[in-house]
Amino acid sequence: MTHYPIAIIGAGLGGLMLARVLHVNSFEAAVFDLDASPTARTQGGMLDIHVESGQAALRAAGLYDEFRDLVMPGGEATRVLDKHATVRLAADEDDRDDDRPEVHRRSLRDLLLGSLPEGTVRWGAKVVGATRLADGRHEVTLADGNSFTTDLLIGADGAWSKVRPLVSAAKPLYAGLSFVELSLEDADRRHPRAAELVGGGMMFALGDSKGMLGHRNPDGSLHVYAALLTDEGWSTSGEIDFADTDKAKAALVEHFADWHEDFHGIITEADGALVPRPIHALPVGHQWDRIPGVTLLGDAAHLMSPFAGEGANLALQDGAELALAIVANPARPEDALTQYEAALFPRSTTAANQSAQGLALCFNPQSPQGLLDFFAEMSER
Numbered sequence: 001m002t003h004y005p006i007a008i009i010g011a012g013l014g015g016l017m018l019a020r021v022l023h024v025n026s027f028e029a030a031v032f033d034l035d036a037s038p039t040a041r042t043q044g045g046m047l048d049i050h051v052e053s054g055q056a057a058l059r060a061a062g063l064y065d066e067f068r069d070l071v072m073p074g075g076e077a078t079r080v081l082d083k084h085a086t087v088r089l090a091a092d093e094d095d096r097d098d099d100r101p102e103v104h105r106r107s108l109r110d111l112l113l114g115s116l117p118e119g120t121v122r123w124g125a126k127v128v129g130a131t132r133l134a135d136g137r138h139e140v141t142l143a144d145g146n147s148f149t150t151d152l153l154i155g156a157d158g159a160w161s162k163v164r165p166l167v168s169a170a171k172p173l174y175a176g177l178s179f180v181e182l183s184l185e186d187a188d189r190r191h192p193r194a195a196e197l198v199g200g201g202m203m204f205a206l207g208d209s210k211g212m213l214g215h216r217n218p219d220g221s222l223h224v225y226a227a228l229l230t231d232e233g234w235s236t237s238g239e240i241d242f243a244d245t246d247k248a249k250a251a252l253v254e255h256f257a258d259w260h261e262d263f264h265g266i267i268t269e270a271d272g273a274l275v276p277r278p279i280h281a282l283p284v285g286h287q288w289d290r291i292p293g294v295t296l297l298g299d300a301a302h303l304m305s306p307f308a309g310e311g312a313n314l315a316l317q318d319g320a321e322l323a324l325a326i327v328a329n330p331a332r333p334e335d336a337l338t339q340y341e342a343a344l345f346p347r348s349t350t351a352a353n354q355s356a357q358g359l360a361l362c363f364n365p366q367s368p369q370g371l372l373d374f375f376a377e378m379s380e381r
């Protein structure tokens with residue numbers, strides 16, 4: 001059976017950052033991902049990369065300057081609207097003294113992928129299970145029937161991690177909120193009013209415990225999530241037939257019936273299919289006892305709703321810090337994992353709390369007042 005000293009499950013931002021920081025320190029790892037290729041799946045939208053987490057990780061990876069070249073100018077602009085399409089806050093990037101440049105997720109992932117030796121990522125390698133062997137190693141089984149052993153197994157395989165059960169019985173729980181993902185291509189020309197609403201960066205349109213959260217991509221398209229507090233099974237309940245895009249648009253507009261008609265246009269003008277995305281989170285404070293030879297990072301460790309804007313940043317930070325701990329303890333991997341987890345648990349608990357609070361702040365009958373108060377408080381600090 002093939003043996004890998006270090007096996008990383010998942011070629012998301014966290015797993016790739018781990019592999020990269022190991023690589024620049026002359027440690028090689030094998031990365032396994034279920035996707036058939038790096039382009040098999042669309043890679044979402046914009047991420048703001050924070051100084052203390054995502055940017056610090058990119059520095060550790062020796063990729064900071066290349067990352068800066070990918071930043072979208074003006075992407076930090078933020079607008080808060082109410083359901084009447086009244087702009088309640090418009091801040092361009094110069095109004096924000098924090099340094100949170102916006103980069104497209106695909107660009108960032110491509111940067112990390114391109115920084116690894118050819119063949120580091122094994123594509124089309126879906127992990128279906130992992131077990132601990134008597135000698136302390138782990139055996140990992142793939143969907144194609146192959147398996148391999150490893151001394152150090154890292155679950156960087158996202159929300160529905162197949163590695164997590166080795167350390168924890170926790171499962172993601174529905175956060176009470178569902179997104180419907182909408183894309184509008186070539187927005188300034190084809191969807192000018194939607195482009196105006198979103199502005200040059202991010203838009204938070206909130207009201208009646210609902211929302212439209214949008215951002216502009218570097219290619220001029222818009223990415224908007226219509227957000228609703230719903231039951232867990234809502235997206236598959238049949239209330240909206242997502243297989244019939246025209247009917248789905250009409251049904252979704254009904255949820256925003258008393259919102260300004262310009263928001264209806266964002267839905268009716270959307271290009272392509274509407275994609276429902278129920279939001280899940282692991283319990284706040286999720287952690288586990290030290291289990292030899294295995295750990296988790298990123299969403300596998302601390303999946304949270306996106307309302308702290310930390311998930312990708314934490315995944316990058318986890319990957320870099322775990323790599324540096326391994327590098328610092330080459331003969332004592334358990335010390336490396338202990339050191340890594342000692343920092344991981346408190347920081348992910350803080351972010352998960354912020355995330356849960358952010359969701360409550362945005363989705364309540366008084367919204368968008370809570371978010372406006374939050375931004376006002378931030379700018380006073």
Ligand SMILES: Cc1cc2nc3c(=O)[nH]c(=O)nc-3n(C[C@H](O)[C@H](O)[C@H](O)COP(=O)(O)OP(=O)(O)OC[C@H]3O[C@@H](n4cnc5c(N)ncnc54)[C@H](O)[C@@H]3O)c2cc1C
Nearest residue numbers: 010012013014034127157158298299306309310311312313
């Ligand atoms: C709508 C939305 C908006 C968001 N916005 C932001 C934001 O603005 N800022 C921010 O910081 N974060 C944001 N996040 C969170 C962020 O996307 C995640 O926290 C981040 O992508 C986690 O990275 P990861 O590497 O841990 O996992 P992932 O990116 O999920 O990568 C996991 C990888 O593992 C692979 N995989 C999964 N299962 C298996 C398996 N069984 N076998 C092999 N491979 C497997 C997958 O193919 C994938 O490539 C958002 C999330 C959502 C849902």
